[in-house]
Amino acid sequence: MGDIAPQLYTLLAFMVIGSIVAIETRNLLSAVISVSAVGFASSVAFLFLGAPDIAITQLVVEVLVLIILIRGTILLDNTAIETHRDTLAVVSSLIFFGLLLGFGAMIFGSRGFPAFGEPVMRVSNVYVQTGLPATFAANIVASIILDFRGYDTLGEATVLFVSILGALTLLRRDGRVRKGEVAAA
C-alpha cells in the first residue's frame, strides 16, 4: 500500500477541496460541476486501489448524473444561491459529527482498526478462494454480486425499480383519469 499512498492522498485532498467548494460556492452550476469533479476523482482513486469494476460504474454513473443535474440546473431561471446559511443547522451538524467521532474513538480505540488495505478476511476469504471453482466466472466481482450475494443484487434491483416507478408516476404530464371523471384541462 505504501507505493501508491502519495497519489491516493493527493486525490483525497482534491476531493476534500472539491466538496468544500461545492458547499461554499454561491452559484448552482459551479456547485454541480465541483460535485462531479469529486466523483471523477473518486473513480480514479478506485483505479489506484485496484477496483476496475467500481471505477467503471462510478465513471458512467457520474457522467449520467452530471448530464441530468446540468440539464436540471439550466432549466432554472435564477441559479445564484441567495439564502444565507442556517446557523442552527451548522451547529447541529457539527455536534453530530463530534458525537460520531467520539463514539467511534470509544468503540474502536481499544481494539484498533485493521491497517489500510489489509481487511479482516473472514467471509471474503471463502469467496476469493472458491469463486472460480464454484461459479466458473473469471471476474471475481461478478461471481460475488450475482452468485454468492445474489440477494443483495435483487434488493438493489428492487429499489431501482420501485424508485423509477414512483418517479415516472409523479412526473408524468398527463395522469390517468377514471371512467366518468372529467380530466382537468
Add this chain to the structure above:
Amino acid sequence: MNQQTGMTLIVKTVTDFVVGFIVLFGAYIVLYGHITPGGGFAGGVIIACAFILLMLAHGRDVAYSKLGERTASVLDSSGALAFLVIAWAGVAGGYFFLNILPKGTPFRLLSSGTILANNIAIGLKVSSSLFLVFAALAVFRKRSFRAFLEDDLS
C-alpha cells in the same frame, strides 16, 4: 429530419456516427461482465447514455422513435422480472439463487451459468429505466412550476 429541435447539425452528425458504437460497447460490457471488469449495471448505464445522447442532440421525438416510453417501460419491467425468474429457477435445483445452468469452461463467453443471464437481465433493466429517469426529469417538465400553479389554482 426536423432541424428545429435539438442541437446544431454538427452535433447531430457526430451523434449519428457515434451512437451505434456506444450501444455496441455497452452490450460488450454487459455480455463480458463475468470475464472482464464491468457487468449489467455499468453496461446498462452506457446503453442508457447512448439514448440520452440521441435525445439531447435530436430532441425528444427522434429518441422516442428509437426507444418509446412504453417500450422502455416494458423492457424495464421484463428485465426485473427475468432476474426474479432466474433467481426462483434455482428453487428447482434446491434453493433460491442456485446456479442451475451448465457452467462451461472458465474464460469463455458461455460460462458461469446464471451469472451471464443475470447480467443480461440487469443490463436490460438498468438501460431502459435510466433512460426513463432522464426522460422524466428533463423532458416531462415542459411548463415551469409557476405556470403550473397559476393554471391549476385559478
